Amino acid sequence: MTRLDFLCLTPLMIVASAPIIIMLTITLSRNYKVVYGFSLFMFLAAFLSLFIVLPNTPYRIAPLFIFDNFSILLLGAIYCASFIITVLSYIYLNHQGGEREEYFIILFVATLGASVLVTANHFISFFLGLETLSISLYVLVAYLKNRNYCIEAGVKFLVIASVATAFLLFGMGLIYASTGTMDFKEIGVSLTSSGLTPLLVAGFGMMLVGIGFKLALVPFHMWTPDVYQGAPAPVTGFIATISKGAVLAIAIRFFFDVHGYQYTALVIIITIISVLSMFTGNLLALKQTNLKRLLAYSSIAHLGYLLITLLTGTSYGIQAAVFYLVSYMITTLGAFGVISILSICERDAEDLEDLKGLFWKNPWIAIVMSLTVLSLAGIPLTAGFIAKFYLVLAGLKSGLWVLAISLILNTVISLYYYLRVIKTMFTVSEKDYKLNISFTGNLVLVIIVIGILFLGILPSFLTEIISGFSTIN
């Protein structure tokens, strides 16, 4: 390995070293505040170290990793999201008793898995990153083991995610068997000469099943609402943003490297999955009274929208995907942030009833929640609107009329349940509860609000950064 190799791996090494250091300090003495402060510092350091890597892009560490603008930008988004999730977890775990320091260790390991996933361009790094992410998520989901729901959600997540891994691995094996390489680019080259053989079709099919499970696309979505509801609110935020974002990033990279959009069979299958995900997600969300389940169904629909970018096959599609992912991350973190902050010791504030009359009790929190919900729905002046606009434009440029029209239709359907959340907050309620939100909690919410409005009003800031990358290197 050369010096430059090490230089480019700095962000990953920082994230990998943090859990070891925390583990060693815990053996000496436990201090929740110190571990929390150290975690924040390390995420910040990892984020800043990206600026060291940036001048060297695109840089490939053969054969496993690639550092291009696409991966750097997503790494940045992942570290920012982890930072925010750390703050939310601190607030959330503050009124839980017991040993809470290990939570941050596992959070780092999960983030490491996501970072490997984003930079991978080889089946081995793909698999290792995915498993590092998934296995640490099993632990995080079931972390509060005294709540029954957590264990149930953890067991369900374990079974489903390992089945998904098995499918994904078998698919990878079949592709390796027929092409003789595990490198994404070389698979693409070998594919153009051989065409889609039955073995390859089976391989891609099984990989699609695996990725479909991980991204919770219809018909592999059954686990999402249960896990979202059972997991602690900050962990749910982690699954919804970082885990899904990283898996989608590697799916985009793989699909573009093998030029999947050139094969009619794949295009038809993904179109069907995308349209089904949009409609199923939104229609099932209509009658939900549980906020976390509602967000789970809405995330199924959002991932359905994001699948459009796979089929565009243009640089414009990649840019739309990155913009959508970033704005979705900010918005979803806002929603789960509010839930985490409102949660009490025994249970999460996850019923719509818990939000009733929130506007009259605490207008600030209600405004944050309204803004995130409006952004999820795609109302102008929020990040969600620009993201959807970008996506429709990318779809239309590539002639994907069916998908673009079903996206617009679904936006209308989804308005119903998003607006219901806002309506609930404005209804007068007799219930009395006191809220004291810490300074850091408020700060995170302010950052999220600024992010949503900034991307909604001045999207050119981000679009100029991402228009720099025309292809995935």
Next chain:
Amino acid sequence: MVTISMEIQILFAGALFLTGLLGLLVRRNIIFMLLSIEIMLNSAALVFIIAGSHWMQADGQVMFIFILTVSAAEVSVGLALILQMYHHYRTLDADAINRLHDKKENEK
């Protein structure tokens, strides 16, 4: 020595995978479900061995070792979770843990 074509070998791995999947769907005891998942993972690992020997590369075996390592990690976390599950529910029946679901019309 009789050589067996790669297709036949992969079909064998596929049969193993289906055995695991079938076991997962039929069995309700959570430990057997975990075992079935292990069979599925190992059948996928077998495909990598087959492909590696077909292409005369070490990559397949490298992947095999990684799969073994990761599935060991997965099982250890899985067993810890099952232990917690037994503490809470006093059962290993997967159907017994069903408190998380969509609200029906008639319940509140």
